[in-house]
Amino acid sequence: MELLQAAAQELGFDYVALLHHRSLERPAAGFIRLDTYPEGWEDELRSRSLIGHDPVHRASERTHVGFSWRELAELVPIGPRARELLDEARRFGIGEGFTVPANIPGEPGGSCSFAVKTGGKIPVGRLLCAEQVGAHAFRAARRLHGYARIIRSRPHLSRRERQCVRLVAAGKSDWEIARILGISIETVHQYVKRARSAYDVVSRAQLVACGLRDAVISFGEAVPER
Template identity: 45%
Template sequence: MDEFRMSGELCRIVEAAGSVDDLAVAMTAVATKLGFQFYALSHHVDIARAGGDAIRLHNYPARWADYYDSRSLSVSDPVHRASHVTSYGFCWSNMPAMIPLTCEDKKVLALGREQGIGDGFTVPANVAGEARGSCSFANEAGRPMRRELLPFAQFAGAFAFEAARRLITPRGIIGGSPMPMLTDRQRDCVMWVARGKTDWEISRILGVTEETVRRHIKMAREKLGVGKRTLLAVRALFDGSLTFTDVLKS
């Protein structure tokens, strides 16, 4: 099957999904065509706290899925963390070169293998202003991936996550309300806070009063749901309002 035909077929399978149930069936078919047994479409949030608004669609073995969700691993999953440092799909076997793996990370990966989840391929789906997410394909331990089909997995994963956003989280709504968006000036203030500047220093940099800076930072804290100034940068990095380049730029 040539590239255009393969890509078109994967696109049609996903696009035809008119409901979440349809998408689940479509993803099983897509995974099979790509040589995988399992798939997972997920936002990288605490699924239990997000309720029914977050994307969480998969066909992983039930025992592993129950363990995963009961411990809210979606937030700390090393696969998810690795997807935050790249814009392109990656094999899980390459993660040690992407992020530091802790003892707990290695334990989680080992437990996954015990429950039948071997190597996989994950496509990042990070949309500014929304919770980060991804589409993963995987096989049971010991079953190799068809690496010649990974470029198609990249395409299909990105397309599938967009379909899930359309069906499950219209306009990026998580937890019943739109994801908060900082104004340009609020973002500027948070960025300088992240760089260690005081309100007075920020006021001099931006050419506004110190009181104006305090007001912008207060409103940013309220929007991002953090009580302390020191948590602003962490929250802004998490939701895409800031990047590490913004913070570390000299």
């Protein structure tokens, strides 16, 4: 953390926060959480029931590149609770900021944020450097927390099982999958059953969710194009 804090200060920022967003809701669950925000900030969020309303965290789910907090309204709706959180942040001395999203399939959403004190200006000329620092810092934190091992331990599906999962995600019935792949309906049943068993889930919806999480299928395959 000392190295990241020193890098943030060298770039011209006063605060830095690198975390899985769910770490605020479940602090003892093993999520990544490092920050130098003012003391009492998290307690204030809890006392006002503002955890879960952070527009920075929601905006991080909508983009894969770094963004200034001044761009928040372009990325997500800013409702009353989100506005209250931003007002409280300023009251605690947290002013403008810049966030680098960390969205990795199969892992909780996260980010690395850099901020200046209230009234300060973010170092616009150094934001590309901040984006690089944030991305590499999050990768290092994942490695130290063992998240790379989680990826390697996921179930392996055969080629046919993956094909069936993708077609299930596209809304095809077993009969339709059988026609598309040129196999029997019973064989499709078995492939889908084995895929559900591999993920230890009971429904097709859960199977699709696992497939999206592990990048077995893409959102383009699961969501019809308009």
